[in-house]
Amino acid sequence: MSSSSRGRSNLVIVANRLPVRYSPNGDAGEWLTSPGGLVSALTAVLRECEGLWIGWAGTAGHEPPPKDYEGIPLRAVEINAEEYENFYLGFSNATLWPLYHDAIRYPEFHRQWWHAYEEVNRRYAAAAAEAAAEGAMVWVHDYQLQLVPGMLRALRPDLRIGFFLHIPFPATELFTQMPWRRQILEGILGADLIGFQVHSAALNFSRVARRLTSAQSHGMPLQLVYEGRSVQVGAFPISIDSARIVETAAEPAIRSRAKEIRAELGDPELVLLGVDRLDYTKGIRQRIKAVSELHADGYFVAGRDVMVQIAVPSRESDPHYDEARKELEQSVSEANGDQGLVGRPIIHYLHQNVDFDELVALYLAADIMLVTPFRDGMNLVAKEYVMSRTDLSGRLVLSEFAGAAIELRDAFLVNPHDLEHVKEAIRTAKEVSEKEARSRMARMRRRILRRTVYDWANSFLAALAAPHDETPDVVDNGYSGA
Ligand code: GDG
Numbered sequence: 001m002s003s004s005s006r007g008r009s010n011l012v013i014v015a016n017r018l019p020v021r022y023s024p025n026g027d028a029g030e031w032l033t034s035p036g037g038l039v040s041a042l043t044a045v046l047r048e049c050e051g052l053w054i055g056w057a058g059t060a061g062h063e064p065p066p067k068d069y070e071g072i073p074l075r076a077v078e079i080n081a082e083e084y085e086n087f088y089l090g091f092s093n094a095t096l097w098p099l100y101h102d103a104i105r106y107p108e109f110h111r112q113w114w115h116a117y118e119e120v121n122r123r124y125a126a127a128a129a130e131a132a133a134e135g136a137m138v139w140v141h142d143y144q145l146q147l148v149p150g151m152l153r154a155l156r157p158d159l160r161i162g163f164f165l166h167i168p169f170p171a172t173e174l175f176t177q178m179p180w181r182r183q184i185l186e187g188i189l190g191a192d193l194i195g196f197q198v199h200s201a202a203l204n205f206s207r208v209a210r211r212l213t214s215a216q217s218h219g220m221p222l223q224l225v226y227e228g229r230s231v232q233v234g235a236f237p238i239s240i241d242s243a244r245i246v247e248t249a250a251e252p253a254i255r256s257r258a259k260e261i262r263a264e265l266g267d268p269e270l271v272l273l274g275v276d277r278l279d280y281t282k283g284i285r286q287r288i289k290a291v292s293e294l295h296a297d298g299y300f301v302a303g304r305d306v307m308v309q310i311a312v313p314s315r316e317s318d319p320h321y322d323e324a325r326k327e328l329e330q331s332v333s334e335a336n337g338d339q340g341l342v343g344r345p346i347i348h349y350l351h352q353n354v355d356f357d358e359l360v361a362l363y364l365a366a367d368i369m370l371v372t373p374f375r376d377g378m379n380l381v382a383k384e385y386v387m388s389r390t391d392l393s394g395r396l397v398l399s400e401f402a403g404a405a406i407e408l409r410d411a412f413l414v415n416p417h418d419l420e421h422v423k424e425a426i427r428t429a430k431e432v433s434e435k436e437a438r439s440r441m442a443r444m445r446r447r448i449l450r451r452t453v454y455d456w457a458n459s460f461l462a463a464l465a466a467p468h469d470e471t472p473d474v475v476d477n478g479y480s481g482a
Helices: 037-049 081-100 111-131 148-155 181-188 199-212 242-250 252-264 284-296 319-339 356-365 380-388 419-431 434-449 453-465
Strands: 009-017 020-023 030-033 052-056 072-077 132-141 160-164 193-196 223-226 229-235 270-277 305-312 347-350 368-371 395-399 412-414
Touching: 009 037, 009 111, 037 052, 037 072, 037 453, 052 111, 072 111, 081 111, 111 132, 111 148, 132 148, 132 453, 148 160, 148 181, 160 453, 181 199, 193 199, 193 453, 199 223, 199 229, 242 252, 242 356, 242 380, 252 356, 270 284, 270 356, 270 380, 284 305, 284 319, 284 347, 284 419, 305 319, 305 356, 319 347, 356 380, 368 380, 368 419, 380 395, 380 434, 395 419, 395 434, 412 419
Parallel strands: 009 052, 009 132, 052 072, 132 160, 160 193, 193 229, 270 305, 270 368, 305 347, 368 395, 395 412
Antiparallel strands: 020 030, 223 229
16 A cells, blocks of 8 residues: 555544653653554554554643654644543543443533534544545544544545444443434444444444444344445454563563562562553552452561552543542552551552553562453553563453453453452462463463454454445344434
8 A cells, every 4th residue: 555646645543642742851842652552553554554643642742743753644633722621521531431431430411522522523534534545544543533433424435434442332221321322323333344342342332323323234233234334343352562572571671670679579478560540440449458458357468468559640630530549549548557567568559650661570570460440441451461471470360341351261350349359369369379370371371462453453454444245135223213
């Protein structure tokens, strides 16, 4: 594939954020690549296809983002201060995020937020329509941009449009609370291919789309017909850059840093680790309570058994996140106040970003990794921990409500709402024989190695490029225009 002669691209990624972030560094700030496998995978395909990336540059920059980054053209979408409040903090993060994560926090519905969501989505769609070459593929990402596929199709019916949702898609009973449910479904249905992390989310979407829109299925729920077009729905579980984790975990400097971390913790017998964006969906407080109770029960001993919790700053200008931070910090301080000793806290808590090498060193330093979200689209931290354990040591306690639990069935699976269950899983993870722990780890590693984040991106794009059937025969879904 190559760029068209008019400077338009044959592959366009549309995401809320650009793949760069502004790092204020004294007076001389700079634009850096955003961390994570997703950005690496998408930038790799863009480079190969001479594609471009459309997104917002974030609030931190005082200067415009670069027009081009590491060979990839960037097109920045502007979001003003009022839209930031209503579209981003409001509709995206206080309506959709909690609703799609099983309403762990009450989702707020405000008409003003919805209007901003429509307005900003229209801007992204217009930018994509402008940038895409005739017949190009456009891949739209995530919950902030669910109206873009429909808006873009209206502007440019010639395009192949894909949409991928990184977070869960809720059950009908929850989704239908949304006052603008039909508009959102119709927005997503503008795509030719709609991808979710797991099969159950794809089925949730198909079910509610058939109920509330004119979409019909022809016997197979993941093949829809909408407005005379065939729309493919499917699960495309995201993964990680396994090779990068394995290589980093093998570096002598990283291995010695892992030893040093354990020494800095006072050479305990057992190190438990949590690494999450500070988010109320991740179940951080509950896991701290479980560990604290294991100390109170006399099962764990201060100094001998320690936990490290990294809570990466996230959405800091959002009052809900500020509140979540305060609640979490209170829990940490109660746990240490109740169960710690002088010089021997039971929880070592950092509210900081850590660089990739330090992250891998932490994974290597941890005997048990605790990943206990109440709901999570996938959870890449769980996969990264497993991939870093090249010697098959280490044990993973994982929430059954993380998408990753489908692939990582050999983790110690827990219901994070059940504190006794979390405690029991931690005890089992600690006590299980070395032989069993190693074979569980080996099976999980084999599973992750089957598909990297590069395979994920390529398989989505291959499915998007594949020719679709002519309009197939349909089965009436009883749609009544609700
Ligand atoms: C959403 C969905 C889905 C974190 N802190 C640091 C850091 N990270 C990296 C991790 C990991 C990524 O960020 C976090 O990904 P998760 O999947 O765990 O969670 P979300 O941020 O909620 O992501 C989720 C994902 O999208 C992808 O589709 O899996 O379900 O919620 O890669 O390593 N990396 C560095 N420093 C940090 O401080 N370098």
